[in-house]
Amino acid sequence: MTTRSLIQVAIRGLALHKLRSTLSALGIVFGVAAVVAMLSVGEGARREILAEVGRLGINRVTVRAGSLSRSTEVEAGKLQSPGLSLADAEAISEVSPNVESLAPVRTASEQIANGERRAEATLLATTPSFARTEELALAGGRFVADADVSDAKRVIVLGHELRELLFPYDEPVGSGVRIGGEWYSVVGALEPRELSRQGGRMSGRNLNRVAFVPLSCLPRERGLLDEIAVRIDDPGKVRDSARLIESVVRRRHRGALDFEIVVPQELLAGYERARFQFNVVVGAVAALSLLVGGIGIMNIMLANVSERIREIGIRRSLGASREDITRQFLAEALLLTTVGGIAGIVLGFALALGISSYAGWPTAVSVRAILAALILAAATGIGFGLYPAMQAARSSPVEALRRE
Amino acid sequence: MGASATPIVETIEARRVHRLTGKEVVALDSISVRIERGSFVAVMGRSGSGKSTLLNLIGCLDFPTSGKILLDGRDPGVLDDRAQSRLRNRMIGFLFQSFNLIPQMTVLENVETALVYGDRPEAEWRQRSEGLLERLGILERASHKPGELSGGEAQRAALARALVNGPELLLADEPTGNLDSRTGEEVLGLLTELPAEGRTLVLVTHDPAIAERADRVLSLSDGRLESDRRVR
Numbered sequence: 140m141t142t143r144s145l146i147q148v149a150i151r152g153l154a155l156h157k158l159r160s161t162l163s164a165l166g167i168v169f170g171v172a173a174v175v176a177m178l179s180v181g182e183g184a185r186r187e188i189l190a191e192v193g194r195l196g197i198n199r200v201t202v203r204a205g206s207l208s209r210s211t212e213v214e215a216g217k218l219q220s221p222g223l224s225l226a227d228a229e230a231i232s233e234v235s236p237n238v239e240s241l242a243p244v245r246t247a248s249e250q251i252a253n254g255e256r257r258a259e260a261t262l263l264a265t266t267p268s269f270a271r272t273e274e275l276a277l278a279g280g281r282f283v284a285d286a287d288v289s290d291a292k293r294v295i296v297l298g299h300e301l302r303e304l305l306f307p308y309d310e311p312v313g314s315g316v317r318i319g320g321e322w323y324s325v326v327g328a329l330e331p332r333e334l335s336r337q338g339g340r341m342s343g344r345n346l347n348r349v350a351f352v353p354l355s356c357l358p359r360e361r362g363l364l365d366e367i368a369v370r371i372d373d374p375g376k377v378r379d380s381a382r383l384i385e386s387v388v389r390r391r392h393r394g395a396l397d398f399e400i401v402v403p404q405e406l407l408a409g410y411e412r413a414r415f416q417f418n419v420v421v422g423a424v425a426a427l428s429l430l431v432g433g434i435g436i437m438n439i440m441l442a443n444v445s446e447r448i449r450e451i452g453i454r455r456s457l458g459a460s461r462e463d464i465t466r467q468f469l470a471e472a473l474l475l476t477t478v479g480g481i482a483g484i485v486l487g488f489a490l491a492l493g494i495s496s497y498a499g500w501p502t503a504v505s506v507r508a509i510l511a512a513l514i515l516a517a518a519t520g521i522g523f524g525l526y527p528a529m530q531a532a533r534s535s536p537v538e539a540l541r542r543e
Numbered sequence: 544m545g546a547s548a549t550p551i552v553e554t555i556e557a558r559r560v561h562r563l564t565g566k567e568v569v570a571l572d573s574i575s576v577r578i579e580r581g582s583f584v585a586v587m588g589r590s591g592s593g594k595s596t597l598l599n600l601i602g603c604l605d606f607p608t609s610g611k612i613l614l615d616g617r618d619p620g621v622l623d624d625r626a627q628s629r630l631r632n633r634m635i636g637f638l639f640q641s642f643n644l645i646p647q648m649t650v651l652e653n654v655e656t657a658l659v660y661g662d663r664p665e666a667e668w669r670q671r672s673e674g675l676l677e678r679l680g681i682l683e684r685a686s687h688k689p690g691e692l693s694g695g696e697a698q699r700a701a702l703a704r705a706l707v708n709g710p711e712l713l714l715a716d717e718p719t720g721n722l723d724s725r726t727g728e729e730v731l732g733l734l735t736e737l738p739a740e741g742r743t744l745v746l747v748t749h750d751p752a753i754a755e756r757a758d759r760v761l762s763l764s765d766g767r768l769e770s771d772r773r774v775r
Contacts, residue, residue, distance in 0.1 A: 140659055140660060141659070141665055143665070144655075144659045144665075147652075148659075151647045151648055151652070152647065154647065155647050449643070450645050450646075452643075453643045453644075453645060454645075454656065454660070455604070455628070455631075456602070456604060456631065456637045456643075457631070457632065457637075457656055457657045457660055457704070458628050458629065458631045458632020458633070458657065458660040458661060458708075459628060459660045460624050460625045460627075460628035460629075460660075461624050461628075462624075462625065463628070463660060535605075536604045536605075537599050537604050537605045540604070540639070540643065
């Protein structure tokens with residue numbers, strides 16, 4: 140039996156009772172529509188949260204020199220680790236293909252003074268690429284430049300809060316501040332930076348309380364660093380890149396665990412858990428509605444089979460095998476649920492649009508949701524159509540032909 | 544012994560027993576007959592005499608409780624459902640008193656249904672079906688549903704469906720029972736042409752006038768073969 144004749148026979152069979160077929164397919168339509176709409180809401184929420192995490196630095200990886208515990212210090216010494224240094228930064232930028240920008244960092248806690256005004260600050264010594272790595276936005280002036288680094292110029296860029304504390308009434312750029320015994324001239328100031336609501340270790344430091352100076356202003360022996368800030372070009376490659384960076388640094392440190400890798404993207408893990416719970420709920424609703432829809436399909440198919448028992452007998456006399464009969468009724472159930480599924484996808488899409496405009500939630504229909512809905516609908520057709528189809532094939536042709 | 548000497552149908556001690564709520568009903572009891580290729584055999588008997596049971600056994604729609612039915616020397620009872628169905632499709636055509644056309648399908652689709660289960664290429668279906676409908680004089684009704692046909696037209700459509708695979712054996716169960724005498728005569732005329740084409744016609748009837756036109760008349764009574772009479 141060719142597929143074409145199978146479909147033709149199924150269409151003819153279902154057209155026998157148009158209203159009955161339509162009503163039984165409605166169960167599938169609404170079930171699929173609900174699933175598609177819910178998945179769209181979920182997908183919309185996912186995209187929004189991804190955007191949020193993007194602001195926190197979804198592309199970021201930080202290699203941080205470990206605060207060595209006694210045992211690891213002993214171990215690191217035994218293994219003769221050189222410690223986190225500029226050489227590591229160079230190695231990372233050479234080896235990792237997805238590194239967009241990379242900045243070595245040294246930090247120190249200092250008091251900054253402008254005359255009588257003083258502020259406790261984190262002094263962050265770095266190179267110009269840090270601005271790109273952290274996506275810093277200047278409110279005025281400029282950031283640390285390459286020439287500042289090579290010449291160890293005493294220049295400073297103030298974070299938003301520091302600027303407000305030290306220069307509440309006047310323009311900082313062009314003025315000087317004092318750190319310990321040294322004078323630094325202010326060359327730039329930053330825009331206020333939105334802080335991550337999550338807080339904790341991942342979110343890093345409060346950049347509004349940081350003052351930036353050229354890396355060479357905080358010299359260390361053997362080019363040692365506190366951090367290497369890395370930006371990865373593709374958010375999807377951050378975890379892989381982090382793993383690669385870790386292996387590079389570990390090899391250079393001769394296996395010593397005297398550093399740690401911080402990946403803000405791992406913040407997503409918490410969201411993923413919530414998403415999993417949402418998916419469980421959606422899955423339960425989907426299973427339930429398709430169960431109800433499937434029972435409706437089975438009911439109708441059983442009625443069809445018993446009503447068309449004579450047709451089955453005729454087909455058997457014409458040379459249809461039991462398998463042919465099974466396939467015919469399975470095709471009818473499948474056609475019913477697939478068409479119902481497509482209608483459900485359209486309705487679900489419309490529902491999602493309605494929710495978007497009414498409740499103001501972002502929604503997004505994903506291709507995956509559509510495929511999943513179609514596969515579910517088809518599976519329902521097969522699952523609930525199989526028993527009636529086998530029932531149809533089981534009947535004896537003689538008995539079937541005798542029935543009116 | 545050449546293949547042509549093998550009878551198209553041979554029943555050996557064929558017996559069919561139905562079990563209904565513990566009671567055994569013998570529908571057919573030890574029937575042994577040989578039917579030659581290209582012959583026209585009428586099967587007579589009152590209702591319940593086992594005529595239809597015999598026809599169903601020959602047509603592989605039913606199988607004997609004991610004994611054997613051989614079609615062209617082979618026993619379809621040992622085949623699986625698929626092979627039996629193939630055999631029915633290729634070798635056997637059925638004609639029923641109530642036509643048994645599938646109501647939701649057109650005449651052409653009904654005829655093509657017999658081809659759907661066969662293995663002729665789909666490209667031939669239409670031409671083959673329409674050719675046969677034309678030969679039987681109802682081509683202009685090809686796109687009608689069975690409900691729109693007269694009895695004579697319906698039985699001709701059913702005949703087209705029965706013949707479209709070129710079966711060697713045509714089994715007709717009271718094919719004129721629902722027709723008036725004129726259209727019945729027309730259908731009978733078409734049927735009696737078949738033996739001349741080398742096809743074998745087994746026709747169940749209770750009309751002696753129809754039976755007289757056969758080569759041979761088998762009379763059944765209470766599931767037994769009462770007489771086996773050669774008319775010509």
